Amino acid sequence: MVRKLTAAALATLVVSCAPEPQKPVKVRALVLSGNSEYVPTEVELQTITDIVALEGQVAKMRGGARVVLDSNDPEANAAKTEEAFLRALLKEEGRPVTAHYITDDQGVLWPADFHTWNLVTTYYNLERAWDYFNKVVDVKQAELPQMTAYYFPEFIIADTSDEPMRDNAIFFAPTQSFMVLPFETITKAPLAINASVLTHEYAHMVFNRRVYNGRSLPEPISAWSLSGGTYTPALNVIKSLDEGLADYHAYVASCRSTFGCNKRVLYTSIDGQSESDRDLSKTTCMSRELRELLETANYNSVFSGREYQVGTILASALVNAEQSAADRETLARAVTAAYSDTTTTKPGFNQLAHAALNDQRAFTLAVAAKAIIRHISEFNLKQRVCSQFATRLQIPIEDLVGGVDDCPDSTTTIVGVCESINP
Ligand SMILES: [Zn+2]
Incomplete structure (x- = not known):
């Protein structure tokens, strides 16, 4: 047929x-x-x-x-x-x-x-x-x-x-x-x-080239799929980054179009829940259940599909950190710079993932979030991204602060956005 x-x-x-x-x-x-x-x-x-x-x-x-x-x-x-x-x-x-x-x-x-x-x-x-x-x-x-x-x-x-x-x-x-x-x-x-869908897919290509060295069979995916047993926390995180940042790039790129900034990647192609679940203008928060799955589920048998949920929260955290078009573009550059960086003080996802091939516990959402944070040089923007990560992704503040380029010690969560799931 x-x-x-x-x-x-x-x-x-x-x-x-x-x-x-x-x-x-x-x-x-x-x-x-x-x-x-x-x-x-x-x-x-x-x-x-x-x-x-x-x-x-x-x-x-x-x-x-x-x-x-x-x-x-x-x-x-x-x-x-x-x-x-x-x-x-x-x-x-x-x-x-x-x-x-x-x-x-x-x-x-x-x-x-x-x-x-x-x-x-x-x-x-x-x-x-x-x-x-x-x-x-x-x-x-x-x-x-x-x-x-x-x-x-x-x-x-x-x-x-x-x-x-x-x-x-x-x-x-x-x-x-x-x-x-x-x-x-x-x-x-x-x-x-749908231009947003193709930008999302193009972003996966850029992610593959930078984070996975352009490999057909990325080493982290193979190693983590095989070594995980019942748990594949690092695989769950990297898949969530790939999806969420692809949606984020689709959003930033759309702001240059005739239509204007589009926070709904699937808009005009798909109706209903799966479209609305990916809407970056909606308030989405990390839940206890989703975090539990992120940290303990096996990607191939259980977690697959939920990388979009975590990805949407990540992307909406970035969207909500911007206050101007200049912020938006600065942030898109910072995020992409964090894909790969051989500098020892601020390693990229590539370097962090390849260093963690034998230890999935070393590539966590907090570690990846910090890689992004360290690539934002403008202080106010960095501070806002930190607050958004702590609020929406519910990353404990103590996991985001500490180093020279990390979140400032003054980082707080934003009141009235997400109910805290942290002690
Ligand atoms: Zn995708």
Whole structure:
């Protein structure tokens, strides 16, 4: 069924008028307007080198790929290197897409079919995320390489289901690529059209490169999954950081958009509880139950799914610490600087996690929070982040203070936000 759909999708893209514009390219994409509607909007793609194949400095789109993750796959299990593992998962690597445009009187390209709208908008959203990380967060272009984005691939996680996955946009570390999956039940904006969702996924890529050295199979995840037994506290923490900070970056990046600051990453794509649970404007607090699970549950059997809850509290703590647009951007840079730092006085998540491979108790939420704190140099902002962490994440103040760059001794919780769960 899906293979048929994918073939059909590609067939519509084969006929092309093959325009050859110079970059930047003026093209229409679906962009969320101030009225909360997706409107065909004239945008400039700054990095595109092939508008027909949708390839450029930021991404290259590939159609017709097939990716299978299966714990019983002999080829994958025999792989001795990450490169071999990646090749084993990629059953079909796909081929360039062919987009189809109509040029208007002003020389602007209009996508001529649905898939071209979806492809162009996907590229545009990835380019905006790339631009945000480069210009606002100060991540060098060398750290943001061209990524393959598989468009409507057949993606199967065999241990879960034989059916290909749908309705998602993913950064998939094992293949070091993005995937824009076919949609089925999402009847609102497809996820790839949603700029916040793609920024969230792009942020996972940056996290993977900095915290996990760009590994397909990150060492902390493998070591902690295997060594944990019933408890995987460090794995629970690092997964929560990855999700929460991805939502936080999606929020900060959205403030540069036509729509404006968007505290709801899934807004316009998904309705209901799972959307509202991720709303960063809501007051969310660490509960005793959630902290107990964070510290004692096994990620793979119990905790999985709750990393979003902890992540949302972390992201909303950061959002509530800002008092200006300048704070927001400073904080986004500080958080990302904390991903990796070889300075001995303020090690990053990367260094802290790799030092704790054999001792999950050494990589706690407080340790990670301190890594962020130490990367904020502006005193007032640091103090506000400290108060937010103590209040919303309920990190005991004594765990946040002490060192030169740590929280000031004067740190207090904020009254009337969260009921304290600490003694
Ligand atoms: Zn995510």
